[in-house]
Amino acid sequence: MSTVDATASREGFGSIRAGGLRWDSLPMRLFNGGNKKFWNPAELDFSQDAKDYQEMQPELQKLTRILATLFIAGEEAVTEDIQPFMKAMAAEGRLEDEMFLTQFAFEEAKHTQGFRLWLDAVGVDTDLHHLIDGCEGYRTIFYDELPKALRRLEHDHSPEAQVRASVVYNHVVEGTLALTGYYAWNRICERRGVFPGMRKLIYHIGADERRHMAWGTFTCRRHVAADKSMWDVVQQTMDELTPHALDVTYYPFTQIDLDNLDLDALQEEGEDLDALIHEFANYATDRMGRRLNAIETALDLSPADIEVDRKPEELEEQFAKEDEVAFKERVAAGQVN
Numbered sequence: 207m208s209t210v211d212a213t214a215s216r217e218g219f220g221s222i223r224a225g226g227l228r229w230d231s232l233p234m235r236l237f238n239g240g241n242k243k244f245w246n247p248a249e250l251d252f253s254q255d256a257k258d259y260q261e262m263q264p265e266l267q268k269l270t271r272i273l274a275t276l277f278i279a280g281e282e283a284v285t286e287d288i289q290p291f292m293k294a295m296a297a298e299g300r301l302e303d304e305m306f307l308t309q310f311a312f313e314e315a316k317h318t319q320g321f322r323l324w325l326d327a328v329g330v331d332t333d334l335h336h337l338i339d340g341c342e343g344y345r346t347i348f349y350d351e352l353p354k355a356l357r358r359l360e361h362d363h364s365p366e367a368q369v370r371a372s373v374v375y376n377h378v379v380e381g382t383l384a385l386t387g388y389y390a391w392n393r394i395c396e397r398r399g400v401f402p403g404m405r406k407l408i409y410h411i412g413a414d415e416r417r418h419m420a421w422g423t424f425t426c427r428r429h430v431a432a433d434k435s436m437w438d439v440v441q442q443t444m445d446e447l448t449p450h451a452l453d454v455t456y457y458p459f460t461q462i463d464l465d466n467l468d469l470d471a472l473q474e475e476g477e478d479l480d481a482l483i484h485e486f487a488n489y490a491t492d493r494m495g496r497r498l499n500a501i502e503t504a505l506d507l508s509p510a511d512i513e514v515d516r517k518p519e520e521l522e523e524q525f526a527k528e529d530e531v532a533f534k535e536r537v538a539a540g541q542v543n
Contacts, residue, residue: 220301230514232424233302236417240309245410247320252327252403259328259401265462272458273391275334276344277384278321283348284379285314290359291371297363306421313414320407327403340461343453351447352379365429369436373443376422380415381497382451386490388412389529393486396536416522423497423518427504431512434505444498455487493525 221227228234259267288311295303338344355374358367388408395401429436500517
């Protein structure tokens with residue numbers, strides 16, 4: 207276990223060491239990318255979203271509230287829980303990672319702000335805990351495993367602790383739940399031609415989250431390259447939490463009365479609800495499998511190779527391109543209003 211003496215004096219500054227900052231390292235590239243993509247949630251227009259929400263049938267309004275609640279509570283949780291990772295990076299003297307994580311935390315706070323602005327705009331101002339408290343998978347991940355894994359880094363900066371924290375945070379919460387959830391919600395909104403403000407919010411959040419995912423993949427890769435046993439930690443953590451993540455994926459659809467829901471509001475013509483849900487699950491499985499493959503390839507690399515390897519960044523860029531192509535295909539097929 208690695209520890210840091212809280213009473214120790216500072217011994218120097220990374221930004222003025224010989225060579226300065228490592229501009230070619232992946233964390234610095236991600237940091238610079240975030241600076242170029244700055245956006246302000248307060249500038250998004252949710253006026254049409256408010257009209258769309260009021261015109262929805264009650265069961266679809268309920269489904270929308272559940273989805274929004276799952277997202278905003280999750281964004282608040284990751285805003286709070288990322289902070290101990292900065293201590294772990296400081297303990298290793300990884301200033302470039304620290305700099306990126308300050309931006310990372312700021313962006314998660316913006317995501318929380320964005321969802322709260324949207325809820326306020328559509329007129330949802332009641333306590334919403336009851337909408338998520340019944341989901342055991344959500345409670346396991348967000349109430350227990352996420353804070354436990356990240357808060358461990360306050361006193362334990364070991365590679366094993368970092369890898370588990372990254373898998374829980376980046377690959378389960380962000381990669382499996384958040385990015386898949388945004389894909390699913392955007393898919394439904396596109397089909398119905400509703401919530402243009404939310405779609406813009408999701409677009410900006412998705413761009414942020416892909417950079418976060420790239421850092422998470424990078425972090426796991428550099429530890430796996432240094433110690434092959436860390437690959438076992440990656441696999442074990444994913445195996446442990448995947449059932450809980452799938453529980454969260456299906457949960458919203460178990461909380462509404464399908465008999466009183468116009469399924470055309472969710473599906474393409476001729477498509478059943480199970481097929482739609484399985485599409486979302488397959489999306490998550492495919493993306494996660496490819497990210498894990500990127501981590502596994504680090505078994506054959508050195509830690510020095512990992513620092514400047516663009517693979518995690520390029521993978522997330524490829525995912526973004528694939529989603530864009532799929533959207534254009536749906537537009538061409540007349541599936542998007």
